[in-house]
Amino acid sequence: MCRTTRVPRVLCVLLALLAAACGKEGSPPRKGPAPERLPHYRVARDFRLPGSPAWVRAKRRGHFVVGAKEDQPYLGEKDPATGAYSGFDIEIAKMMSASLGLAPRTIRFRTIASANRETALRNGQIDYYVGTYTVNAHRKKLVGFAGPYYMAGQSLLVRTDENDIHGPRDLAGRRVCSAAGSTSYRRIEAGHPKAVLVAYDTYSICVDNLLTYQVDAVTTDDAILIGYAAKAPDELKVVGRPFSREPYGIGVPRTDNALRLALDDALRARERNGDWKAAYEATLGLSGVPAPEPPAVDRYPAR
Ligand code: GLU
Numbered sequence: 249m250c251r252t253t254r255v256p257r258v259l260c261v262l263l264a265l266l267a268a269a270c271g272k273e274g275s276p277p278r279k280g281p282a283p284e285r286l287p288h289y290r291v292a293r294d295f296r297l298p299g300s301p302a303w304v305r306a307k308r309r310g311h312f313v314v315g316a317k318e319d320q321p322y323l324g325e326k327d328p329a330t331g332a333y334s335g336f337d338i339e340i341a342k343m344m345s346a347s348l349g350l351a352p353r354t355i356r357f358r359t360i361a362s363a364n365r366e367t368a369l370r371n372g373q374i375d376y377y378v379g380t381y382t383v384n385a386h387r388k389k390l391v392g393f394a395g396p397y398y399m400a401g402q403s404l405l406v407r408t409d410e411n412d413i414h415g416p417r418d419l420a421g422r423r424v425c426s427a428a429g430s431t432s433y434r435r436i437e438a439g440h441p442k443a444v445l446v447a448y449d450t451y452s453i454c455v456d457n458l459l460t461y462q463v464d465a466v467t468t469d470d471a472i473l474i475g476y477a478a479k480a481p482d483e484l485k486v487v488g489r490p491f492s493r494e495p496y497g498i499g500v501p502r503t504d505n506a507l508r509l510a511l512d513d514a515l516r517a518r519e520r521n522g523d524w525k526a527a528y529e530a531t532l533g534l535s536g537v538p539a540p541e542p543p544a545v546d547r548y549p550a551r
Pocket residue numbers: 362379380381382427429430431432468469494
């Protein structure tokens with residue numbers, strides 16, 4: 249059935265993606281990077297950060313609680329069978345834990361959607377957040393950001409049978425899906441009012457809607473969209489050029505300057521010693537884009 253007509257094939261892809269997401273029978277594509285390829289991060293011994301409430305809490309419990317995404321291929325993905333998270337953001341979270349003296353395998357990851365990140369950091373649900381989280385002035389009023397550790401750019405994902413969408417100007421009168429609370433959603437809302445915007449909690453729901461012709465495009469960062477396109481290359485393509493700059497930061501509670509500055513130092517050290525590049529190559533690099541230079545860490549003073 250999967251190879252005869254176009255509509256059943258689209259449904260087949262959707263079913264395959266769903267089966268992979270649910271860990272059902274058959275042999276779904278491997279979730280995320282090969283574990284044996286992932287770098288090991290040296291755990292700092294005798295590290296102490298008594299000025300950081302989040303670090304003190306984590307040390308007492310014996311692990312960090314880290315917010316992440318669970319449905320973004322190569323970045324933050326949860327294996328439904330094992331519950332394990334993998335991807336570039338997950339590696340960043342692990343190397344940070346190691347630098348702060350707690351073994352990466354002890355981390356408890358919690359999936360937090362784009363719209364809920366600031367609340368989760370402000371009410372202490374998580375110690376830090378690593379999940380395609382753009383640093384910007386508005387968010388900096390609510391939370392702190394270490395980094396940035398990666399530079400993405402907003403882009404568009406369409407079906408391979410779509411020939412009229414090449415950039416955000418082509419979205420007038422078309423249905424475009426993005427995640428609530430994201431910079432991607434806001435940029436289309438503010439700059440392209442003729443686009444018909446649809447919001448869901450996650451980009452993977454947007455992609456399901458794209459595959460079933462409920463929407464005409466999905467918009468968010470290129471790093472995220474490339475992952476979805478790589479999973480269904482016959483059905484989906486990323487089009488045009490990135491039309492924004494999205495520096496990814498590590499979110500921390502706003503007043504925890506000690507944690508933020510320690511994470512800045514840790515990022516710089518992991519970029520210098522090759523861990524950042526090794527992590528990229530074992531995860532996001534699998535999508536075919538060679539390792540870029542990481543953006544300069546913006547170590548802003550305590551506030
Ligand atoms: N980087 C953008 C943001 O932080 C889009 C991706 C996301 O929603 O995580 O809003």
